[in-house]
Amino acid sequence: xxxxxxxxxxxxxxxxxxxxxxxxxxxxxxxxxxxxxxxxxxxxxxxxxxxxxxxxxxxxxxxxxxxxxxxxxxxxxxxxxxxxxxxxxxxxxxxxxxxxxxxxxxxxxxxxxxxxxxxxxxxxxxxxxxxxxxxxxxxxxxxxxxxxxxxxxxxxxxxxxxxxxxxxxxxxxxxxxxxxxxxxxxxxxxxxxxxxxxxxxxxxxxxxxxxxxxxxxxxxxxxxxxxxxxxxxxxxxxxxxxxxxxxxxxxxxxxxxxxxxxxxxxxxxxxxxxxxxxxxxxxxxxxxxxxxxxxxxxxxxxxxxxxxxxxxxxxxxxxxxxxxxxxxxxxxxxxxxxxxxxxxxxxxxxxxxxxxxxxxxxxxxxxxxxxxxxxxxxxxxxxxxxxxxxxxxxxxxxxxxxxxxxxxxxxxxxxxxxxxxxxxxxxxxxxxxxxxxxxxxxxxxxxxxxxxxxxxxxxxxxxxxxxxxxxxxxxxxxxxxxxxxxxxxxxxxxxxxxxxxxxxxxxxxxxxxxxxxxxxxxxxxxxxxxxxxxxxxxxxxxxxxxxxxxxxxxxxxxxxxxxxxxxxxxxxxxxxxxxxxxxxxxxxxxxxxxxxxxxxxxxxxxxxxxxxxxxxxxxxxxxxxxxxxxxxxxxxxxxxxxxxxxxxxxxxxxxxxxxxxxxxxxxxxxxxxxxxxxxxxxxxxxxxxxxxxxxxxxxxxxxxxxxxxxxxxxxxxxxxxxxxxxxxxxxxxxxxxxxxxxxxxxxxxxx
Amino acid sequence: xxxxxxxxxxxxxxxxxxxxxxxxxxxxxxxxxxxxxxxxxxxxxxxxxxxxxxxxxxxxxxxxxxxxxxxxxxxxxxxxxxxxxxxxxxxxxxxxxxxxxxxxxxxxxxxxxxxxxxxxxxxxxx
Numbered sequence: 001x002x003x004x005x006x007x008x009x010x011x012x013x014x015x016x017x018x019x020x021x022x023x024x025x026x027x028x029x030x031x032x033x034x035x036x037x038x039x040x041x042x043x044x045x046x047x048x049x050x051x052x053x054x055x056x057x058x059x060x061x062x063x064x065x066x067x068x069x070x071x072x073x074x075x076x077x078x079x080x081x082x083x084x085x086x087x088x089x090x091x092x093x094x095x096x097x098x099x100x101x102x103x104x105x106x107x108x109x110x111x112x113x114x115x116x117x118x119x120x121x122x123x124x125x126x127x128x129x130x131x132x133x134x135x136x137x138x139x140x141x142x143x144x145x146x147x148x149x150x151x152x153x154x155x156x157x158x159x160x161x162x163x164x165x166x167x168x169x170x171x172x173x174x175x176x177x178x179x180x181x182x183x184x185x186x187x188x189x190x191x192x193x194x195x196x197x198x199x200x201x202x203x204x205x206x207x208x209x210x211x212x213x214x215x216x217x218x219x220x221x222x223x224x225x226x227x228x229x230x231x232x233x234x235x236x237x238x239x240x241x242x243x244x245x246x247x248x249x250x251x252x253x254x255x256x257x258x259x260x261x262x263x264x265x266x267x268x269x270x271x272x273x274x275x276x277x278x279x280x281x282x283x284x285x286x287x288x289x290x291x292x293x294x295x296x297x298x299x300x301x302x303x304x305x306x307x308x309x310x311x312x313x314x315x316x317x318x319x320x321x322x323x324x325x326x327x328x329x330x331x332x333x334x335x336x337x338x339x340x341x342x343x344x345x346x347x348x349x350x351x352x353x354x355x356x357x358x359x360x361x362x363x364x365x366x367x368x369x370x371x372x373x374x375x376x377x378x379x380x381x382x383x384x385x386x387x388x389x390x391x392x393x394x395x396x397x398x399x400x401x402x403x404x405x406x407x408x409x410x411x412x413x414x415x416x417x418x419x420x421x422x423x424x425x426x427x428x429x430x431x432x433x434x435x436x437x438x439x440x441x442x443x444x445x446x447x448x449x450x451x452x453x454x455x456x457x458x459x460x461x462x463x464x465x466x467x468x469x470x471x472x473x474x475x476x477x478x479x480x481x482x483x484x485x486x487x488x489x490x491x492x493x494x495x496x497x498x499x500x501x502x503x504x505x506x507x508x509x510x511x512x513x514x515x516x517x518x519x520x521x522x523x524x525x526x527x528x529x530x531x532x533x534x535x536x537x538x539x540x541x542x543x544x545x546x547x548x549x550x551x552x553x554x555x556x557x558x559x560x561x562x563x564x565x566x567x568x569x570x571x572x573x574x575x576x577x578x579x580x581x582x583x584x585x586x587x588x589x590x591x592x593x594x595x596x597x598x599x600x601x602x603x604x605x606x607x608x609x610x611x612x613x614x615x616x617x618x619x620x621x622x623x624x625x626x627x628x629x630x631x632x633x634x635x636x637x638x639x640x641x642x643x644x645x646x647x648x649x650x651x652x653x654x655x656x657x658x659x660x661x662x663x664x665x666x667x668x669x670x671x672x673x674x675x676x677x678x679x680x681x682x683x684x685x686x687x688x689x690x691x692x693x694x695x696x697x698x699x700x701x702x703x704x705x706x707x708x709x710x711x712x713x714x715x716x717x718x719x720x721x722x723x724x725x726x727x728x729x730x731x732x733x734x735x736x737x738x739x740x741x742x743x744x745x746x747x748x749x750x751x
Numbered sequence: 752x753x754x755x756x757x758x759x760x761x762x763x764x765x766x767x768x769x770x771x772x773x774x775x776x777x778x779x780x781x782x783x784x785x786x787x788x789x790x791x792x793x794x795x796x797x798x799x800x801x802x803x804x805x806x807x808x809x810x811x812x813x814x815x816x817x818x819x820x821x822x823x824x825x826x827x828x829x830x831x832x833x834x835x836x837x838x839x840x841x842x843x844x845x846x847x848x849x850x851x852x853x854x855x856x857x858x859x860x861x862x863x864x865x866x867x868x869x870x871x872x873x874x875x876x877x
Binding site for chain 2: 052054055056057102103131132414415416417563564566575586588589590591592593597649650687690691692694
């Protein structure tokens with residue numbers, strides 16, 4: 001009986017042993033097959049444009065300071081390391097950091113920037129005069145995997161000695177000698193904690209912690225602990241100590257910023273101090289090491305006193321263990337927490353980032369975007385974005401009557417490149433959510449009218465800016481038998497108006513009649529040529545903007561107009577490089593002429609007129625006197641949508657104002673969206689619209705009541721551009737010169 | 752006598768002119784102002800010319816992508832100068848992309864400020 005029991009027991013033991021061996025073999029397979037090839041999911045990093053400073057560049061010292069603070073530079077009294085700047089009157093000194101651009105590695109150095117009247121007048125690098133300074137770009141966000149982990153990989157050799165030794169002093173003093181776990185380590189941690197009167201060290205080795213983070217769940221069960229122990233031993237067997245330590249430095253969790261999890265010391269250094277890991281001070285290193293024990297508990301932003309206490313404890317242990325001297329510890333203890341001021345620099349511009357992501361998704365899989373560590377360089381201009389946000393806030397405050405539901409969206413592009421440089425998707429600019437700039441579906445109102453007139457002006461044998469159009473009542477029978485009778489906004493009729501006047505005054509009836517005459521299908525084609533890519537209905541009301549469009553659609557259309565008839569894709573991305581810094585893709589400047597130059601020149605004439613004598617004229621008080629802009633306002637039925645689209649020589653802005661529930665705003669395009677548009681353009685546009693007049697354009701004097709040719713100086717005379725040969729043939733009976741009587745007398749008298 | 756007849760003629764002529772000629776007035780220049788047919792050359796930054804030169808050097812060494820990247824940086828500094836469009840047009844032409852070269856040159860025509868520069872750009876367009 002006893003023998004039988006022994007045999008059964010032995011068999012059970014053997015079976016258990018085999019099971020354990022199989023389990024260990026399985027764990028070994030997991031370790032050996034994954035650790036060497038452990039590839040972190042590296043999120044994509046999205047950068048703003050780099051600010052390039054050159055002699056003559058227009059920038060104020062306040063803008064420069066904001067830019068430098070935005071990229072994490074610190075204002076100091078004396079420069080002694082990269083990432084610092086000093087402002088002395090109109091001279092700014094800065095110590096730049098190294099930065100690898102897609103096309104160039106720029107090494108950090110000491111620079112001075114001298115400003116006069118908000119312009120750069122002198123630049124130096126290490127005391128030598130230079131003509132161009134390329135500042136590193138601001139990180140504006142990332143594309144993270146679903147679990148939200150973000151990290152910057154670092155090699156062990158790049159990490160300060162004090163940080164690695166200090167980490168081991170706190171977390172695992174036996175690291176170099178143990179085989180994965182340490183009984184003495186557990187005892188020592190217990191003893192250290194006892195001496196300190198609180199928990200300052202843990203019993204798990206670095207290897208165990210790494211295994212737990214890599215492979216296991218955070219459950220506190222016995223089976224998980226046993227598994228951790230086995231895997232730690234196996235990991236030590238397979239990997240070198242340095243590999244394990246490097247893995248730990250990159251893996252460790254150090255806090256949270258919204259959905260973004262901060263992993264690794266390199267990212268932790270940037271996140272909390274905006275300082276590269278190589279340049280961390282002892283006080284900063286100690287704080288990060290201290291946070292390993294409880295990133296939330298010792299979060300220096302939420303619990304600064306607790307974090308400082310923890311940091312000082314860590315410094316004390318370091319001094320005792322000989323990692324640093326007592327003097328160094330004493331000095332470090334006196335240091336402030338030294339956190340970066342603007343900790344929420346990331347994901348501050350969710351609406352723009354959403355556009356970047358959509359453009360990326362056209363070419364990259366979500367998985368690649370969140371794992372390959374791509375670096376994405378965009379055209380985003382933080383300075384313009386801040387100004388747009390401020391203009392939106394002030395503009396809405398001036399027109400909204402305190403109604404917080406009144407929404408707005410704007411898209412800003414650079415006229416000469418089609419790059420989207422700023423964008424707002426709603427009045428709460430820093431919140432992600434419904435992005436009206438990209439996803440609102442609203443009628444375009446009168447913003448479509450330029451397409452109708454452009455189509456007419458392209459037919460110079462039939463139309464010119466001086467063509468007489470009919471501004472009279474219209475009844476149009478729709479395909480379903482209903483009768484549609486559009487009206488002008490002011491519900492009056494002017495009889496005959498000239499084409500340019502109809503556009504400047506945004507009259508509905510001449511536009512609809514002209515659209516019917518030209519054909520809705522051709523108006524639609526013109527809109528498509530100008531850049532509208534969403535669905536456009538071929539209906540009689542198309543000149544009045546019927547359909548559903550987002551501000552970005554209208555920005556594409558007006559970009560072509562602003563660029564002089566050249567269609568260019570609205571780009572956010574300039575270049576993408578891989579995690580090793582190798583260029584993957586460039587998005588070069590490209591143009592496609594879709595409108596002939598002279599027709600566009602004539603259209604520009606009318607759009608310039610909108611700002612001088614048309615619906616936009618009342619916005620002039622918000623613009624500098626010497627800034628020439630061209631624009632078009634738009635208002636949909638009952639003022640549900642207020643639009644304003646216009647451009648200077650350098651910037652195009654399209655702005656929409658309305659309610660999400662489609663109720664009336666009681667605002668015209670000028671009184672609503674125009675208030676935001678003008679505030680922004682008035683403060684940011686630097687160049688007037690000033691394209692060279694095509695040679696095939698001629699100027700002629702016409703009578704602005706009849707459209708007939710007339711003479712300079714005649715009553716109602718106005719000089720307007722024509723395609724050469726399309727000037728009106730018929731003339732008024734006024735043939736005058738600027739000095740008609742004197743000329744006649746001179747001739748008569750032979751004088 | 753001659754003098755007297757001269758004054759009578761002036762008076763008569765004035766009356767005739769006043770009755771026969773339409774009422775005239777001096778008017779302001781066209782509103783809105785028309786773009787100038789001859790544009791003034793603005794002061795350009797040395798950095799702009801350096802980037803153009805460096806781009807040309809890359810173009811000569813057949814690094815077309817690098818050259819265009821530098822030209823685009825130059826364009827961000829002075830987007831209203833025709834030289835940069837001519838430079839990019841040449842780069843596209845070297846790359847064999849005639850269509851892009853033509854579009855770029857045509858865009859540059861909007862900014863050309865001298866007959867010579869306009870002619871050079873025009874060569875790509877024709």
